[in-house]
Amino acid sequence: MTVTPATLAPVSITARPLRCRNCGAERAPAPVAICDQCLGPLDPVYDPTRRLPDRATIAGRAPSLWRYQEWLPFDGEPVLSLDTGFTPLVEAPALARRLGVAHAWVKNDTVCHPSLSFKDRVVAAAINAAAAFGLDTIGCASTGNLANAVAAHAARAGLKAWIFIPDELEAGKVVGTSVYGARLVRVRGTYDDVNRLCAQVADRFGWGVVNVNLRSYYGEGSKTVAYEVAEQLGWRLPSAVVAPMAGGSLLRRLRRAGDPGDGRVGGGGERRRTRRRHPGPGRGRRRVRRDGGGGDHRGGPRPRPRRPVSAGRRTGFVHHRARLEDARGGERRARRGARH
Numbered sequence: 001m002t003v004t005p006a007t008l009a010p011v012s013i014t015a016r017p018l019r020c021r022n023c024g025a026e027r028a029p030a031p032v033a034i035c036d037q038c039l040g041p042l043d044p045v046y047d048p049t050r051r052l053p054d055r056a057t058i059a060g061r062a063p064s065l066w067r068y069q070e071w072l073p074f075d076g077e078p079v080l081s082l083d084t085g086f087t088p089l090v091e092a093p094a095l096a097r098r099l100g101v102a103h104a105w106v107k108n109d110t111v112c113h114p115s116l117s118f119k120d121r122v123v124a125a126a127i128n129a130a131a132a133f134g135l136d137t138i139g140c141a142s143t144g145n146l147a148n149a150v151a152a153h154a155a156r157a158g159l160k161a162w163i164f165i166p167d168e169l170e171a172g173k174v175v176g177t178s179v180y181g182a183r184l185v186r187v188r189g190t191y192d193d194v195n196r197l198c199a200q201v202a203d204r205f206g207w208g209v210v211n212v213n214l215r216s217y218y219g220e221g222s223k224t225v226a227y228e229v230a231e232q233l234g235w236r237l238p239s240a241v242v243a244p245m246a247g248g249s250l251l252r253r254l255r256r257a258g259d260p261g262d263g264r265v266g267g268g269g270e271r272r273r274t275r276r277r278h279p280g281p282g283r284g285r286r287r288v289r290r291d292g293g294g295g296d297h298r299g300g301p302r303p304r305p306r307r308p309v310s311a312g313r314r315t316g317f318v319h320h321r322a323r324l325e326d327a328r329g330g331e332r333r334a335r336r337g338a339r340h
């Protein structure tokens with residue numbers, strides 16, 4: 001059964017075209033995150049000739065992630081979630097002393113609007129993609145913060161929201177989701193099973209599942225953390241960044257934020273580049289190793305690889321693993337440099 005998505009009032013925003021990260025195939029903008037040629041992940045394509053704002057223009061814009069809108073995957077003006085992002089960068093001198101560095105800062109996304117989490121950034125991007133495609137329902141596969149963010153953004157935009165979670169998730173993690181009136185579906189199975197079900201409902205009902213078929217647009221919201229840090233440090237980049245690993249997406253997007261192919265925010269001319277991006281400790285880091293096939297197994301019975309939830313997720317892990325190894329290489333190079 002094919003259901004035509006209900007259309008909302010015409011909006012002024014359109015989504016950028018997509019290109020496969022593996023084979024380079026390009027396709028028209030669509031709520032699709034997987035290459036139909038090779039099943040690789042799709043990334044938005046930016047127009048290298050687009051007009052980019054200078055630092056003064058950016059400084060005069062409203063304090064949200066949309067002040068970098070030329071580096072987000074849309075043409076025209078964003079229409080939803082306009083006040084997300086531009087969270088404080090807080091200096092942490094005690095932490096700097098403990099780390100033995102001159103300065104350390106903490107990016108405080110716990111005051112991000114509206115759901116007090118980093119996930120507000122990615123949902124702000126995804127919900128504008130949903131608007132561009134005329135979708136009236138968004139959703140996600142989640143284990144907590146993303147569920148609350150999708151529910152909050154959808155409630156304010158007047159969109160319907162369907163949130164899919166593993167049935168064993170603690171109730172406390174999705175209280176916010178329930179408060180915002182989203183339809184909450186507990187799925188008997190693992191997070192991978194939830195993800196696969198989401199891919200099926202997105203196809204069948206024409207929904208925008210932010211971290212499934214809107215993923216190419218959704219992920220771009222993460223880059224704005226790097227832009228904000230640069231601007232808040234007076235358009236200088238820190239010499240090292242420590243980021244939570246989770247699925248690996250943030251680390252990749254932080255790197256992409258410095259990719260000249262995207263056009264350098266603030267007009268370039270930074271006095272130094274960020275040389276190191278460290279994946280932070282935590283469960284996610286281990287999960288990437290395990291699900292990605294593992295190259296760093298530490299004895300004991302080798303865990304049985306989980307079934308891949310989808311081709312996209314599988315290839316996502318391959319790419320995240322490459323980033324993790326790249327970051328480790330950076331750590332090793334930095335240590336070697338310190339010795340010499």
Ligand SMILES: [Zn+2]
Nearest residue numbers: 020023035038
């Ligand atoms: Zn491809």
